[in-house]
Amino acid sequence: MTVLVGYIPDQYGEAALAAGIEEAKRRGTGLLVLNASRGDALVDKRFLGDAQRGDLEQRLADSGVAHEVRQSVGVDPADDLVEAARGADDPVIVIGMRHRSPVGKLVMGSTAQRILLDAPCWVIAVKP
Amino acid sequence: MDTLDLLAGGFADAFTPQLLLYAAIGVLLGTFVGVLPGIGPAMAVALLLPITYGLDVTESMVIFAGIYYGGMYGGSTTSILLNTPGESASVMTAIEGNQMAKRGRAAQALATAAIGSFIAGTIGTLLVAFFTPALADQAVKVGAPSFFAIMLLSLVLVTSVLGESKIRGFAGLFIGLTIGLIGMDDSTAQARLTFGTLELADGIGIVIVAVGVFAMGEALWTAAHLRRRPVDVIPTGRPFLGREDWRRSAGPWLRGTALGFPFGAVPAGGAETPTFLSYITERKLAARKGGNADEFGDGAIEGVAGPEAANNASAAGMFVPLLALGLPVTATASILLAALTSYGIVPGPTLMDDQPDLVWTLLASLLIGNTLLLVINLPMAPLWARLLRIPRPQLYAGILFFASLGAYSVANDPFDLALLLVFGGIGFAIRRFGIPVLPLILGVILGPLMEVKLREALDLSSGELSGLFSEGLAIVIYVLIVIALVGPIVLGRFRTPQDAKEEVSA
Numbered sequence: 001m002t003v004l005v006g007y008i009p010d011q012y013g014e015a016a017l018a019a020g021i022e023e024a025k026r027r028g029t030g031l032l033v034l035n036a037s038r039g040d041a042l043v044d045k046r047f048l049g050d051a052q053r054g055d056l057e058q059r060l061a062d063s064g065v066a067h068e069v070r071q072s073v074g075v076d077p078a079d080d081l082v083e084a085a086r087g088a089d090d091p092v093i094v095i096g097m098r099h100r101s102p103v104g105k106l107v108m109g110s111t112a113q114r115i116l117l118d119a120p121c122w123v124i125a126v127k128p
Numbered sequence: 129m130d131t132l133d134l135l136a137g138g139f140a141d142a143f144t145p146q147l148l149l150y151a152a153i154g155v156l157l158g159t160f161v162g163v164l165p166g167i168g169p170a171m172a173v174a175l176l177l178p179i180t181y182g183l184d185v186t187e188s189m190v191i192f193a194g195i196y197y198g199g200m201y202g203g204s205t206t207s208i209l210l211n212t213p214g215e216s217a218s219v220m221t222a223i224e225g226n227q228m229a230k231r232g233r234a235a236q237a238l239a240t241a242a243i244g245s246f247i248a249g250t251i252g253t254l255l256v257a258f259f260t261p262a263l264a265d266q267a268v269k270v271g272a273p274s275f276f277a278i279m280l281l282s283l284v285l286v287t288s289v290l291g292e293s294k295i296r297g298f299a300g301l302f303i304g305l306t307i308g309l310i311g312m313d314d315s316t317a318q319a320r321l322t323f324g325t326l327e328l329a330d331g332i333g334i335v336i337v338a339v340g341v342f343a344m345g346e347a348l349w350t351a352a353h354l355r356r357r358p359v360d361v362i363p364t365g366r367p368f369l370g371r372e373d374w375r376r377s378a379g380p381w382l383r384g385t386a387l388g389f390p391f392g393a394v395p396a397g398g399a400e401t402p403t404f405l406s407y408i409t410e411r412k413l414a415a416r417k418g419g420n421a422d423e424f425g426d427g428a429i430e431g432v433a434g435p436e437a438a439n440n441a442s443a444a445g446m447f448v449p450l451l452a453l454g455l456p457v458t459a460t461a462s463i464l465l466a467a468l469t470s471y472g473i474v475p476g477p478t479l480m481d482d483q484p485d486l487v488w489t490l491l492a493s494l495l496i497g498n499t500l501l502l503v504i505n506l507p508m509a510p511l512w513a514r515l516l517r518i519p520r521p522q523l524y525a526g527i528l529f530f531a532s533l534g535a536y537s538v539a540n541d542p543f544d545l546a547l548l549l550v551f552g553g554i555g556f557a558i559r560r561f562g563i564p565v566l567p568l569i570l571g572v573i574l575g576p577l578m579e580v581k582l583r584e585a586l587d588l589s590s591g592e593l594s595g596l597f598s599e600g601l602a603i604v605i606y607v608l609i610v611i612a613l614v615g616p617i618v619l620g621r622f623r624t625p626q627d628a629k630e631e632v633s634a
Contacts, residue, residue, distance in 0.1 A: 039355035042165065042212070043516040049360035074355035 002029040005094045006081045006115070007056070008046040012096030015128035020094040021063045023124065030066035032088070036080040039073040047071070078114040085121050094124045135257050138488030142496055147190055147489070150183075151497040152504075154191040158198020159505060162205075163512045164523070165212050166346055169199030170459035170569075174338035175527070177467055178534045185471045186486050190493040192467060196460050197249055197494065200399070200443045201501050204241040204436050205512050208234060209362050217399035217439045220407045224424070224431030229362040231427050238509045239367035240377045240429055241436040242502055248385040248437035249498040252444025255389055256451070257491050260480065263452035267477035272584035273596050275453075277605035279578045282455060284609050285394075287567045288616075300563040303554070304571020307337055308579075315583060327543045334466040336535050337572050340548045341565060342459075343531040345555015347524045352556075354520055361516060367509050377433040380410050384437030391438075392445020392457070399442040406438035407431055444494070451479060451487055454577075459566050462573040 005020035007013045017033070024031040033056065037047035048056060048071060060067040072080050085091045097112050105113075116123050141147070161172040173192050180188045203218035208225035221241060228237040270278075287297040310321045311331025322328040369377065384406040391402035410430040414423070424431060449455040454475030456462035468475045473483060480487055505512070535548040558565065582596075589595020597603055 037358050038519070039357060040521055041517050041519045042210070042359060043361045043513075044358035045361075045517065047358045051360075073357045 002088055002091050003027065003031050003094060004081060004084055004088065004091055005031060005033045006077065006096070006111075007033045007035050007048075008096075009048060009052055010046070011128040012098050013046075014096075015126045016094050016096040019124060019126040021060075021065055023092065023094060024065045024067075025063075027092075030068070031060065032084065033060065033067065033069045034072070034077075034081055034084055035069065036072045036075055036077040038076060046077075047073075076111075078111045078118065081115055082118045082120070085119055090121075092122045092124060093119050094126065097125045097127055131258055131261065134484070134488050135492060138485075138490075138492035139495075141186075141485060141489040142190075142492040147187065147493060148496065150187050150190045151194050151493050152500055154194020155198040155497050155501045155504060157191075158195035158200075159202040159205075159501070159512060160198075160515065161195070162199035162202020163515050164518075165206055165210075166350060167527070168203075168342075168460075169196045170338070170463060170565075171342035171346060171527075172199065173460055173463045173467070174335070174342050175530045175534055177335045177338070177463065177470070178537045180467050180470050181537070185468070185473060185483075186489050188467060189464070189486065189490050190497070192460075192464055193490060193494050194497040194500075196464075197440070197443060197497055198501060199460075200440050201242065201245045201505060202512065204245070204432075204439075205238065205505075205509060206516070208237045208241065208432070209364060209513050210359050210516065212359060217403055217442075218436075219400070220403040220435035221432055221439070223407070224428050226362075227425065227427030228429065228432060229364070229427075233427060233429075234362050234364035235367045236369055236373050236429060237427075237432050238364060239369045239506065240373060240433045242367060242505050242509075243369065244377065244381045244384065244433045244437040245440040246498055246502040247381050248388060248439075248441040249444055249501075250495060251385050252389050252392070252441040253447075253491060253494045253498065256444055256447045256494075257488075259393070259448050260452045260487075263448060264477050264480040267453050270477070270601060271599050272581045272588065274599045274601040274605065276578055276581040276585055276596065277602040277609075278453065279455065279574050279581065281605050281609050281612075282449075282457060283567070283570060283574060283578075284612055286457070286570055288613060293562070296561070296563045297567050300558060300565070301567035301571045303558070303563075304568035305575040306571075307332060307568075308572045308575030314580075327541065331576075332547060333538045333544070334463070334469075334573060335538050336544055336547050337551055338463050338466070338569065339531045339534050340551020341555035341558070341569065343527050344548055344552025345559060347528050347531070348552055348556040349559045350520055350524055361513060364510055364513065367506050373429055376429050379413075380406070380430045380434035381437045383409060384434040384439075385441040387434075388438030388441030388443075389445040392442030393448040394457075399439045402438040402442050403435040406434040410434040447491075447494075450475070453477060454479065456570065456573060459569050462569050465573060 003020050003024040005016050007017055020031055035048050037044040053069065053071070057069060060069070081093055085093055093115060095112055095115055100110055112125065116125065157172060158169055161167045161169060172195050176191065179191070200217065204221045204225065206212050207218040207222035208229050211222050211226035225237045225241065228234065283301060287301045288294050306321070310328055312329050313320055319329055387406045387409070388399065388402040392399065411424045414428060414430055446458050446461050449457055450461050450465065454465065456465045465475055473479070532545060532548065535544045538544055558568065585595050589598065
């Protein structure tokens with residue numbers, strides 16, 4: 001399990017997932033898909049529901065790569081990925097990047113930036 | 129026809145741009161707080177109590193009443209889309225409503241809830257307009273002993289009939305009554321429970337108790353459970369009803385209204401009982417007809433239409449005792465009463481004669497607000513669902529800000545902020561130990577009123593306890609209280625296990 005994908009159910013997450021599957025095939029290793037929510041709102045559309053998770057597992061199974069989906073609640077998504085990478089053996093992280101204006105970054109913060117700076121390993125950042 | 133004339137007069141007064149705007153603000157705010165679980169109309173009205181300093185009484189009543197109706201409606205949206213009832217009266221709606229949503233009929237469920245609320249609210253408000261003057265006429269003749277008995281009945285019913293645990297209910301009631309005792313005794317000038325503090329001598333403002341228990345307590349409770357797994361929300365489009373849905377909803381709407389209104393009007397308060405009864409009724413009727421019986425449990429539209437109508441009809445029914453007797457039967461009503469009192473208006477049987485403009489404009493505004501609710505909510509349902517994505521830290525920070533502002537603005541005294549924290553602690557504790565809020569807040573508000581009536585009755589009989597039983601009505605009510613307290617125990621003893629089983633399956 002060395003390719004870590006930060007996945008959210010939108011175009012950025014999809015781009016990361018596609019690149020992650022490709023990378024896992026190229027390296028001949030497994031895939032760990034992470035989906036995290038801070039869990040501080042009643043509804044978080046970036047967190048996979050049961051149906052969405054089933055879909056994702058199905059698609060991963062179809063891709064033929066050894067895979068695991070891990071969902072965590074109550075953690076920062078960036079910390080979640082970086083921590084998982086620290087614990088893994090020879091990892092690489094794949095994330096989707098979106099455009100954020102300076103003001104948007106100030107307000108929302110940037111998960112991608114924190115992963116890029118904090119990760120102990122290579123980070124592949126893809127655009128949809 | 130007198131009533132219709134007065135109501136028409138109320139409409140004439142209510143159709144000013146300003147009041148229409150306030151009604152719209154009220155129903156929007158109400159829907160907002162109704163949609164969010166944990167935040168209800170009682171909290172919203174408590175937080176907005178300070179606006180009574182700036183607005184005149186009709187304006188603030190129109191906003192508060194709008195919040196109340198809006199909150200009742202908003203709860204149904206959360207029930208249907210999330211299976212998380214926004215407030216206790218929507219629990220029944222959640223059962224069938226969420227099943228409908230899961231089967232892709234969210235739009236129809238939301239529509240039948242909105243239209244049912246509108247119909248029930250309108251009929252209910254009209255019934256209030258017709259019943260209240262008659263009741264008030266009778267109530268003027270009621271003496272202090274009977275009034276005391278009526279308040280006692282209301283406290284006993286709310287405490288012992290509602291809720292699962294009587295012990296917890298009474299614990300809440302006595303906490304409330306104790307808070308109500310704090311301050312100077314009006315007739316002997318004795319300081320009670322003030323612990324020598326000068327600030328407590330005037331008693332504790334209801335704003336502080338209400339904001340502390342509802343807003344502060346809820347915020348602390350949420351902070352203790354901040355991170356939770358997000359729930360699945362069912363996406364929906366604009367609500368609409370098909371011809372078949374209209375046909376199936378019409379009956380439940382009317383039956384729900386008929387069930388809900390009387391329950392709202394008697395001091396047994398709350399919409400839980402009528403919504404439950406409405407649900408059971410619709411299920412039994414469906415079973416008798418045969419056709420749709422199987423659908424119950426899998427998303428029958430009748431199971432949304434009936435309880436939702438009952439919910440709003442009972443919300444309207446609440447205004448009968450409030451306007452005719454000055455007697456609140458729900459948490460929101462008790463805070464409305466506190467707001468009225470802060471204007472120096474004496475709620476009670478004479479309100480209709482003293483403030484006819486206020487009462488009729490309020491009723492007309494309720495009807496207008498109800499229509500606004502329908503107009504606003506049908507197209508905006510998907511937008512309301514987005515509110516659920518607000519992160520809790522930001523949301524509750526805002527609530528705490530308004531709570532502190534409200535508490536401070538009562539007297540510009542930092543001492544009140546300390547009190548707010550104390551009541552926030554109490555609010556947290558009652559949530560932790562499962563003590564219901566309603567008996568507590570009714571105790572705080574009705575306690576002092578009861579004391580006044582008790583003193584009056586005893587003064588009349590120069591201190592003889594028999595003075596409390598000097599009126600026929602009072603005796604009848606005491607008998608009712610005994611029945612309410614003893615009845616369930618006796619029934620429980622005589623009930624055979626088979627009956628109990630039937631009730632569970634029903």
